[in-house]
Amino acid sequence: MTQPIRIHNDxxxxxxxxNLRTVFETRGGTVRAVNGISFYTRNDxxxxxxxxxxxxxxxxxxxxxxxxxxMGGKVADxxxxxxxxxxxxxxxxxxxxxxxxxxxxxxxEISMIFQEPMTAFSPVYTIGQQIMxxxxxxxxxxxxxxxxxxxxxxxxxxIPKPEVRVDAxxxxxxxxxxxxxxxxxxxxxxxKLLIADEPxxxxxxxxxxxxxxxxxxxxREFEMNIIMITHDLGxxxxxxxxxxxxxxxxxxxxxxVGEVYSNPKHPYTKALQESIPxxxxxxxxxxxxxxxxVPSAKNIPPGCPFHPRCREFMQGQCDxxxxxxxxxxxxxxxxxxxxxGGE
Amino acid sequence: MLAYLLRRSVxxxxxxxxxxMLSFILIQLPPGDFLSTYIxxxxxxxxxxxxxxxxxxxxxxxxxxxxxxxxxxxxxxxxTRGDFGQSFQWNRPVSDLxxxxxxxxxxxxxxxxxxxxxxxxxxxxxxxxxxxxxxxxLFTFLGFIGLSTPNFLLALVLMWLLxxxxxxxxxxxxxQEYIDAPWSLAKVWDMLQHLIVPVVVIGTAGTAGLIRTxxxxxxxxxxxxxxxxxxxxxxxxxxxxxxxxxxxxILPFISTVGWVLPQLVSGGIIVAIxxxxxxxxxxxxxxxxxxxMYLAGSFILIISVLTVIGTLVSDLLLAWLDPRIRYE
Numbered sequence: 001m002t003q004p005i006r007i008h009n010d011x012x013x014x015x016x017x018x019n020l021r022t023v024f025e026t027r028g029g030t031v032r033a034v035n036g037i038s039f040y041t042r043n044d045x046x047x048x049x050x051x052x053x054x055x056x057x058x059x060x061x062x063x064x065x066x067x068x069x070x071m072g073g074k075v076a077d078x079x080x081x082x083x084x085x086x087x088x089x090x091x092x093x094x095x096x097x098x099x100x101x102x103x104x105x106x107x108x109e110i111s112m113i114f115q116e117p118m119t120a121f122s123p124v125y126t127i128g129q130q131i132m133x134x135x136x137x138x139x140x141x142x143x144x145x146x147x148x149x150x151x152x153x154x155x156x157x158x159i160p161k162p163e164v165r166v167d168a169x170x171x172x173x174x175x176x177x178x179x180x181x182x183x184x185x186x187x188x189x190x191x192k193l194l195i196a197d198e199p200x201x202x203x204x205x206x207x208x209x210x211x212x213x214x215x216x217x218x219x220r221e222f223e224m225n226i227i228m229i230t231h232d233l234g235x236x237x238x239x240x241x242x243x244x245x246x247x248x249x250x251x252x253x254x255x256x257v258g259e260v261y262s263n264p265k266h267p268y269t270k271a272l273q274e275s276i277p278x279x280x281x282x283x284x285x286x287x288x289x290x291x292x293x294v295p296s297a298k299n300i301p302p303g304c305p306f307h308p309r310c311r312e313f314m315q316g317q318c319d320x321x322x323x324x325x326x327x328x329x330x331x332x333x334x335x336x337x338x339x340x341g342g343e
Numbered sequence: 344m345l346a347y348l349l350r351r352s353v354x355x356x357x358x359x360x361x362x363x364m365l366s367f368i369l370i371q372l373p374p375g376d377f378l379s380t381y382i383x384x385x386x387x388x389x390x391x392x393x394x395x396x397x398x399x400x401x402x403x404x405x406x407x408x409x410x411x412x413x414x415x416x417x418x419x420x421x422x423t424r425g426d427f428g429q430s431f432q433w434n435r436p437v438s439d440l441x442x443x444x445x446x447x448x449x450x451x452x453x454x455x456x457x458x459x460x461x462x463x464x465x466x467x468x469x470x471x472x473x474x475x476x477x478x479x480x481l482f483t484f485l486g487f488i489g490l491s492t493p494n495f496l497l498a499l500v501l502m503w504l505l506x507x508x509x510x511x512x513x514x515x516x517x518x519q520e521y522i523d524a525p526w527s528l529a530k531v532w533d534m535l536q537h538l539i540v541p542v543v544v545i546g547t548a549g550t551a552g553l554i555r556t557x558x559x560x561x562x563x564x565x566x567x568x569x570x571x572x573x574x575x576x577x578x579x580x581x582x583x584x585x586x587x588x589x590x591x592x593i594l595p596f597i598s599t600v601g602w603v604l605p606q607l608v609s610g611g612i613i614v615a616i617x618x619x620x621x622x623x624x625x626x627x628x629x630x631x632x633x634x635x636m637y638l639a640g641s642f643i644l645i646i647s648v649l650t651v652i653g654t655l656v657s658d659l660l661l662a663w664l665d666p667r668i669r670y671e
Contacts, residue, residue: 070574119567
């Protein structure tokens with residue numbers, strides 16, 4: 001079944017993945033980390049990608065920047081259409097690995113921030129040097145100007161005394177400050193798309209809230225799109241406009257954030273909802289969990305990948321046929337046999 | 344920083360004093376001294392030894408005094424007059440004998456050091472980046488051969504190969520006609536030609552270990568998150584490699600810079616003897632055998648001074664290259 005390619009017809013779409021497959025060839029077999037996913041994201045949105053550890057969300061993110069290649073992964077199939085600043089649409093999946101065109105996108109039009117602010121900076125260069133590097137790489141400006149720009153960016157992410165901190169080494173900053181500096185670095189070339197891979201997971205809760213607030217504010221200010229990858233539904237609720245739920249390398253549900261919370265369709269999304277600890281209600285009630293654990297991506301179950309853990313499993317259907325994404329309403333799609341998908 | 348330098352200098356001085364004392368005592372520990380060995384040699388060849396003459400010699404060299412007085416006299420001579428004492432065996436002032444050899448040793452160890460880094464670093468990087476490739480296995484194989492071949496054997500083989508193919512006899516550091524000639528460009532050129540074999544031989548010994556260590560260190564660094572961050576900035580593969588993982592993988596090697604000299608002096612003696620090199624090693628070896636104590640003591644003193652300075656330099660270098668290290 002061919003899916004419509006929206007990005008060519010709708011200038012509001014800036015990224016569209018079509019049937020993307022990313023695999024890792026290992027001695028133990030082929031790991032299908034991303035197993036045929038399609039979605040698109042529109043201008044000025046924050047797309048939340050949720051799923052358990054190992055569902056392929058991080059690999060999906062690294063596939064978009066093709067930083068998955070040096071990790072031993074390979075975009076085996078599918079397209080990653082991206083609308084550049086000049087309006088041109090490129091298929092990132094077809095660009096040569098580590099080639100010039102790919103590198104001109106990285107850091108300049110698509111940026112990425114990571115989970116571990118402790119280790120995401122090189123310890124031997126100052127924060128300023130590392131920010132200036134990305135600026136001078138993509139914009140032909142003298143280093144004095146780049147430094148001024150770096151200081152300005154550090155100020156924009158609310159780092160106090162940016163003109164002093166610009167010369168600080170990463171180990172001289174706290175975790176929260178480092179993550180702010182990371183955001184400053186990612187935004188220093190005004191990218192159109194920011195991919196944030198669990199940016200707050202390593203931080204404590206109060207710092208988490210500050211960083212999320214900052215990201216919301218910057219998203220509006222810079223008019224960019226954010227893909228927020230997380231396992232934390234609370235983060236999604238705070239930030240996202242749309243949500244993609246991933247399970248074992250596939251998308252099981254995509255919907256606006258309100259729909260996901262008020263009207264989840266897929267049994268996996270429902271189960272995730274129920275496993276969020278709630279402040280109100282009876283304390284003695286045991287927190288709901290999802291039975292079983294995530295199977296290995298080397299050995300994806302036949303049919304619907306979620307069927308061994310599903311409460312609404314239908315013998316002979318779910319374990320045999322793969323459900324495809326079914327459109328329920330304009331923005332709400334789900335891959336589940338309960339909703340008749342697949343024809 | 345200045346306070347740190349000052350404190351380090353004081354400790355360096357203490358270290359040097361202790362090393363010189365210890366080595367002076369150690370040299371004198373075996374029974375007898377140079378004179379008794381000398382007298383025994385004379386008697387063995389049937390010559391008469393005059394007791395008065397022996398006493399005069401003892402008095403002249405201070406051998407009838409206790410060890411600590413001898414040591415004090417020796418150090419005072421060095422500090423006040425730059426006089427390192429007299430070599431018994433050569434019957435010449437020590438300072439006439441050693442300086443040239445010390446410089447040759449420094450030149451040779453410096454050149455071997457540069458050689459092994461220039462060879463090992465690119466190979467180490469290649470081996471890490473192309474892990475388990477044919478090239479990696481080939482270099483690993485060669486490296487282990489290099490590691491397990493005794494240096495002196497390699498020296499002999501290289502000398503033989505050079506002689507067979509080019510007709511040059513690479514023993515020593517100079518050709519016959521230049522040994523006593525004054526310094527000139529031609530003499531330097533001659534020396535450089537002679538340096539090749541010893542530099543390759545001495546350098547190869549460390550190269551294999553260096554390659555393996557760098558490979559392992561770099562493999563650790565290649566998967567660090569900061570490398571992915573840098574890649575996501577759009578850096579080219581080569582710039583990325585050099586500026587990020589290699590820059591960190593290289594740090595531990597900087598701290599080994601200071602060890603180069605003592606390693607060469609103690610480890611390179613056999614090579615120096617085989618290759619007939621005018622370095623410190625063989626002369627130190629001989630002076631220890633004959634209890635030529637001022638000569639041996641002076642060598643050890645100068646080498647320890649150079650080593651302590653080398654260590655300071657490598658520490659400062661490391662502090663400069665790794666901002667996480669800071670001295671209060």
